[in-house]
């Protein structure tokens with residue numbers, strides 16, 4: 001039996017069109033800027049997001065850390081939500097790589113920071129006792145699948161600009177956000193100075209992310225990528241799949257979002273199972289109350305039924321839909337979840 005793998009959209013596999021494009025693409029030494037496919041991916045990404053330049057990086061984590069390193073001098077302050085991927089799942093890299101002073105903020109709006117959350121923390125450095133805020137990091141979508149409105153993004157960006165502080169956005173699921181909000185990538189990115197987005201999640205490319213920003217920022221980031229050992233040679237093989245991702249895999253993300261909503265609708269028909277966050281993209285978070293079974297018993301039963309997910313964190317179960325998950329898979333998985341809880 002082939003499992004229904006709802007652990008993450010990172011498990012997606014490259015499509016046939018990607019494999020074909022990888023097979024046929026023209027490549028060269030990208031460290032010498034001679035890989036035409038990488039160049040085309042970077043230009044395409046920059047154009048789509050309305051930025052001057054792009055930089056191919058090996059992963060989303062790499063892109064975020066490279067952005068922090070490029071934006072921030074050591075001991076300068078980065079404001080970031082405490083639930084953010086940069087805080088929770090990047091192994092403390094910002095302390096080691098950028099030697100940045102990270103100020104985590106408890107978000108007031110679910111997993112989203114508000115204008116007040118951010119503005120009240122900004123330190124201008126006039127008092128030499130205080131660290132100086134050099135960067136604000138947001139996520140769109142957040143690591144919990146929630147979306148900032150365009151208005152909030154604009155307000156935070158305008159406030160930051162008044163203080164001369166750039167806004168970097170971890171957009172691992174940036175294109176999910178565009179599709180869910182019904183806005184063009186360049187409109188969404190207009191309220192961000194730099195953005196990292198993943199080609200390797202819902203967009204199904206095997207490897208890679210792109211960091212975009214101004215020409216000056218990307219030139220510096222290219223140097224920092226080299227410092228971090230991320231200058232890859234004939235990386236066009238990866239960029240070829242990334243181009244297919246950007247050209248043909250964006251609009252279909254809506255199917256994943258519809259499947260996520262379907263999962264919530266079906267699972268929450270059981271008393272005691274409820275969505276714990278609004279399902280805006282392909283990420284579902286649920287709580288179970290009153291089950292006679294423990295979390296590990298529920299998880300073992302789900303696995304036995306061929307439905308894969310991670311152990312819940314703080315009581316929240318997480319399920320992600322993606323290209324490899326059909327509507328029928330969602331129906332089976334939702335039923336398996338309900339039955340596994342014994343309710």
Ligand SMILES: *Cc1c(COP(=O)(O)O)cnc(C)c1O
Pocket residue numbers: 059060061062085086139141142143170172173198200209
């Ligand atoms: C997946 C993810 C990243 C980057 O992950 P990589 O595995 O390093 O590509 C960054 N931020 C968020 C919110 C993510 O979900």
